[in-house]
Amino acid sequence: MILGIIGIVVSLLLLITLAYRGVPVIIAAPIASAVCLIFSGAPILASYTEIFMPAMGDFVRNFFPVFLVGAIFGLLMTVTGYAESIARTITSWLGSRSAIAATVITSALMTYGGISLFVVAFVMYPLARELFRVADIPRRLVPGTIALGIFTFTMTALPGTPQVQNVIPGQFFGTGSYAGPVLGTVGGAMIFGLGLLWLEFRRRSLIAKGEHFDSDASRQVIGGPADDGGSRTAVALAPPNRVVPFLPLLTVAVVNFACTLVFFPAMDWSYLEGEQFGAITVDDRAALWAVLLAILAAIALIVLLNIRHFAELRAGFYDGAKHSMLPIFSTASEVGYGAVVASVAAFAVIRDSVFTMGANALVTSVVTTSITAGLTGSSSGGMTIALNALGEDLRAMADQEGMSLEIMHRLTAMAAGGIDTLPHSGAVVTLLIVCGLTHRQSYKDIGMVTLVIPVLVVAVLVTGVSVVA
Incomplete structure (x- = not known):
């Protein structure tokens, strides 16, 4: 048994090392x-085909549609020029002197609007680079x-966000994407406010x-973004009506809200039985x-809105479909790894020790999700691994303690978005x-705002909820 536990630890360290050195997670x-x-x-071949691959396939089966449409949506927002127009509009409202706030708000709006995280990164970099250049803010602060x-x-954190990290807990706790709205809004505001304070502090210090x-310490040394994100010709780089580019993002929010809280509860779903x-x-x-x-x-x-340019839009569909493949299969591969770990006898000892440490369901869910997300370097992968292994027990434990599953959903999702951004994280x-x-130039700020x-915010919220409960 001791050897099995050592094997789990060694395999985790190996996964971290390989990922940090750029080996694809797949x-x-x-x-x-x-x-x-x-x-x-345990037998390697049988475990690979009968445990690893089924777990990997289940994740793809459940979440591939979200990865696919999110990537396509992001590429279409780029091709049409809507993403750039949104960035320029927000910047005009805040002014170039507020380059940091403008970049954060624009990135957040696109993410909350349903665009894939990695697509937002490609879209935002050239815009943020220009904003920081005009405001003469050190380039090293752009990634953070x-x-x-x-x-x-x-x-x-924010209730209703269409990102997969907010969808996954609902699959285990039977909750919707708007679970824990007050808690999520408060937590989101705290992260946003403290993150901006840190970045502004760093700007003044540097x-x-x-x-x-253009200082040497901030100079670009690796090369710019891939052509997919920054050089594609847009259909309408500057739409005459500034409102139009915001409509797709607004549509995501409205449809998601309406389906979750109005239409779905009113429909007859008995046939699902x-x-x-x-x-x-x-x-x-x-x-x-x-x-x-949505x-x-x-x-x-x-x-x-762009039917006359459908030929150009078609390229966005193709590219989006291709760009969805690596993220979904990378995350699914991590989930397969988690299933293998959960299948060995030594894991039962670890699992039982987690449930006998005396913590309530909320703390257990938050701690296990946070640790697995950190070890795998993936919020979605780590959360799925933890909930696949412990989800049913956590739900039963929460019901027994009277803990709200909506609170469990929100804080578990937020916990997944903490130490998942250790230096080896693919994101x-x-x-x-x-x-x-490089990490040396910019990880300090990334680590502060994302880890x-x-x-700290999750720890404060969990403590507050536990005290009130």
């Missing part, structure tokens, strides 16, 4: 799984500023030391279906590559 996860199986004495807008409060946009639908309930799929319909409605609106590595900067502040 390759790294099976390798780490094999190491875990060797230490535990974008990260605050896309990897934190709009990804997990400028006081004589650093500027049939065997052909797996005897599920609407609560098991409501969050996923609402987000899917983004599809926004895509349809973009097509209608962090990708963002730095897009911005052409330290969110973890």
